[in-house]
Amino acid sequence: xxxxxxxxxxxxxxxxxAAMGLFRSQGYEQTTVAQIAAAAEVSVxxxxxxxxxxxxxxxxxxxxxxxxxxxxFEQPLPGEHLTDLLLRAVNQMITHTGDTDxxxxxxxxxxxxxxxxxxLQARMLRRLAEAQALIADALRRAYPEALDPIAxxxxxxxxxxxxxxxxxxxxSREDPPERVVAAMRRAxxxxxxxxxxxxxx
Amino acid sequence: xxxxxxxxxxxxxxxxxAAMGLFRSQGYEQTTVAQIAAAAEVSVxxxxxxxxxxxxxxxxxxxxxxxxxxxxFEQPLPGEHLTDLLLRAVNQMITHTGDTDxxxxxxxxxxxxxxxxxxLQARMLRRLAEAQALIADALRRAYPEALDPIAxxxxxxxxxxxxxxxxxxxxSREDPPERVVAAMRRAxxxxxxxxxxxxxx
DNA sequence: CTGAATCACTACATTGACTGCATTAATACA
DNA sequence: TGTATTAATGCAGTCAATGTAGTGATTCAG
Numbered sequence: 394x395x396x397x398x399x400x401x402x403x404x405x406x407x408x409x410x411a412a413m414g415l416f417r418s419q420g421y422e423q424t425t426v427a428q429i430a431a432a433a434e435v436s437v438x439x440x441x442x443x444x445x446x447x448x449x450x451x452x453x454x455x456x457x458x459x460x461x462x463x464x465x466f467e468q469p470l471p472g473e474h475l476t477d478l479l480l481r482a483v484n485q486m487i488t489h490t491g492d493t494d495x496x497x498x499x500x501x502x503x504x505x506x507x508x509x510x511x512x513l514q515a516r517m518l519r520r521l522a523e524a525q526a527l528i529a530d531a532l533r534r535a536y537p538e539a540l541d542p543i544a545x546x547x548x549x550x551x552x553x554x555x556x557x558x559x560x561x562x563x564x565s566r567e568d569p570p571e572r573v574v575a576a577m578r579r580a581x582x583x584x585x586x587x588x589x590x591x592x593x594x
Numbered sequence: 595x596x597x598x599x600x601x602x603x604x605x606x607x608x609x610x611x612a613a614m615g616l617f618r619s620q621g622y623e624q625t626t627v628a629q630i631a632a633a634a635e636v637s638v639x640x641x642x643x644x645x646x647x648x649x650x651x652x653x654x655x656x657x658x659x660x661x662x663x664x665x666x667f668e669q670p671l672p673g674e675h676l677t678d679l680l681l682r683a684v685n686q687m688i689t690h691t692g693d694t695d696x697x698x699x700x701x702x703x704x705x706x707x708x709x710x711x712x713x714l715q716a717r718m719l720r721r722l723a724e725a726q727a728l729i730a731d732a733l734r735r736a737y738p739e740a741l742d743p744i745a746x747x748x749x750x751x752x753x754x755x756x757x758x759x760x761x762x763x764x765x766s767r768e769d770p771p772e773r774v775v776a777a778m779r780r781a782x783x784x785x786x787x788x789x790x791x792x793x794x795x
Numbered sequence: 796c797t798g799a800a801t802c803a804c805t806a807c808a809t810t811g812a813c814t815g816c817a818t819t820a821a822t823a824c825a
Numbered sequence: 826t827g828t829a830t831t832a833a834t835g836c837a838g839t840c841a842a843t844g845t846a847g848t849g850a851t852t853c854a855g
Contacts, residue, residue: 598822647812
């Protein structure tokens with residue numbers, strides 16, 4: 394990696410660090426892009442060279458993680474049932490996210506920030522919707538005879554919706570990371586299985 | 595209803611009408627609030643007196659409809675199983691939305707606008723998330739022994755996620771209204787039931 | 796090793812969404 | 826009629842985001 398690229402990455406990191414610090418001490422909305430740029434010792438224009446919008450700074454690495462998760466759907470085990478593939482993929486994504494992100498406090502506070510700021514929530518949900526579409530496509534390619542586009546979207550939407558909602562409740566309740574992970578796993582199981590099991594009979 | 599209130603409603607309607615016309619002819623992002631205000635013959639300041647943000651003009655009546663749907667969850671039929679209540683509520687909301695909104699072309703084009711503009715998508719998803727939380731609460735009150743907050747969130751998230759994803763696919767495909775409604779119904783059934791049925795055995 | 800091309804970064808100007816504040820004029824109401 | 830509301834306005838200002846033109850440090854070709 395060349396010197397130029399290393400420098401670029403350094404200013405990017407500086408922006409993220411400066412911003413998260415300011416967000417923590419002042420709140421997200423009370424922090425202006427100008428303040429972030431000043432704290433990172435770059436011009437405002439440079440900020441927008443690295444991030445298309447203020448909101449995207451917080452999402453920074455979310456996209457990469459999602460892209461990583463999508464790959465699981467591309468390779469079902471031979472003869473693997475749809476529900477098993479779904480659970481396997483979701484569990485892998487949850488485990489990975491749980492290990493890397495939530496345990497290290499850095500990313501946990503980032504998630505709390507997202508859950509508590511409406512603007513960030515909205516951006517996050519949009520990203521999730523994009524990811525869903527990708528996953529639905531991959532799933533449909535994996536089971537071409539069984540799933541039409543609607544069914545694929547419904548199945549993926551169901552699981553992602555359940556996991557997201559459960560995670561949101563758990564995080565906004567300030568549960569510790571392990572509990573959040575547990576809630577997500579449970580939600581995935583519920584979505585894939587049958588609600589009927591919930592109430593006796 | 596007094597004269598004052600009627601006048602207020604009239605300028606509100608004028609703003610919506612003017613805006614939708616401009617959006618149709620110029621696109622959402624290319625239309626400025628100043629243009630909308632001018633077309634409705636009010637000041638820009640008045641626009642923001644009626645809508646907290648440009649995006650909210652498009653969502654106008656969505657909230658009312660959601661509030662209406664939430665009420666179904668407050669009153670389960672005696673002895674009604676969770677899954678039946680869910681299907682009944684979702685079907686009622688879908689039917690109502692389908693009849694009132696989608697069939698009259700006005701609201702259908704509104705939905706297409708939302709699906710096609712990222713900013714509006716995001717706002718819509720946020721509203722849905724808020725509604726989900728309300729519904730989850732109502733559901734938990736209806737089945738206090740069976741559902742903890744996480745399970746309630748997961749169940750509701752699963753159904754709403756499935757229906758939303760299916761609707762998004764159908765609408766962006768430019769399916770006619772009846773097909774969109776059918777896709778939503780099918781998604782609800784899939785989410786409530788068991789995916790296992792999808793692939794033979 | 797040198798000149799040209801590339802690219803991160805900057806300064807400046809501008810647009811457009813949104814807010815606070817003070818004011819006006821039309822309704823409501825006593 | 827006189828007084829209180831309140832929808833609507835004008836204006837000044839903040840902030841996010843974009844276009845343009847330019848500078849200087851790296852990269853690379855010959």
